[in-house]
Amino acid sequence: MAYSTFSKIPNDAMKEPMFFGNSVNVARYDQQKFEIFEKLIEKQLSFFWRPEEIDVSQDRIDFMNLPSHEQHIFISNLKYQTLLDSIQGRSPNIAFLPIVSLPELETWIETWSFSETIHSRSYTHILRNLFTDPSEVFEDIVTNEEIQKRASDIAHYYDVLIHAVQFMQLHGLEQSNVKYINLKGEEEPLSLRSIKKKLYLCICSVNALESIRFYVSFACSFAFAERDLLEGNAKIIKLIARDEALHLNSTQQILNIWADGKDDPEMAEIAIECFAQGRDIFLKAASQEKEWAAYLFKDGSMIGLNEQILCQYVEYISNQRMKAIGYEAPFDIKNNPIPWITHWLVSDNVQVAPQETEISSYLVGQIDSKVDSEKLSHFEL
């Protein structure tokens, strides 16, 4: 099952599964098995933004004036976000493109990954403004133990999938001359089904990353802005959050499509088989985020947010996310413990219009062609 950049098999893409069918050949969107992915592409493109559009210069002063335990919260949170987006900027491409079989899904994966690279660039934009030399912050991401703990967990599912797929595409699964040695250095019998399981768990882990882990970090960013601090940063995070809502939507779609038997029937079986394992991925992400909250607030909490409230938010958001993919809500909490986060997450007041004062550069040619005649009704000539 070698990968081909242009498969010559005259297949019907409408009959392919999302993954592990034939490689995509013609990038055509006139017919689509799952239209939703093109809708997500369109939305993602309409969200296009650049970090340079947001003026973060005021943030430096705010940051300097923070007490040191709050600086620790802010910087640690930013490091964590940088890590998550470093992973997301490359992994969907490397892990999913070699095995995707639908043109609209292939393009969604590319669009998704591309938007993650914008997120990564925006952290540099923020950090460059806060520090003359941000190297120390970046370098710590690879060595900081608290960050490492979750990094290895997140990267693990991707790495396991990528490794097995590479073996399959190089050697094939129909031979017995070359043994598959997995990432642990152990011999592992590989079958298409076992690789599909790795894909299933990987998508669960990506969904947990984008739908739970990221939102915990957003809460911290917005908690500063609630006090009118580091608002440039919050504006950027608001744009990132808007993108992430789409990303997590896409992996929810994939999981639900599989579970509801609308795609590869084997994936529907795997969804049942791996139900408990998938659940554990979410619960583990939730408990790691709680540990992270303890680390963030180790030297003291901040006005509006402390370890306890953040942990409640972890539980609340985990309930929402798990329900969305067919799990029972695992935690008792019913109401959002930080209701103020909503006005930061609502996207109809995301402002990236060029007339906004805080914007230092903008793209030309962005026009809104929808004219609401009611708005013009007060004009008199």
Added chain:
Amino acid sequence: MSFTCTVDAHNYVFDKHKSLLENLEVHALNPEYQCRDGYCGACRCLLLKGQVSYTQPPLVYLHKNEILTCCSRATHPIEIQTK
């Protein structure tokens, strides 16, 4: 102009020109929402009775009987469950 919406077993008068989400807000029911644009799923709730129509197609994967309140309306009595 209006119809009755039963929300978690209580009756309210809803305006059919407003989205269900806006109606829930009018009655200060603290509805969940985020994007208000049909793609995040935060406003998802259960439709127990009646029918809703969408002003724009929802981009969220909806299970049986689930609806998004931010981009849907109704004209006749409905019953929903938000929690």
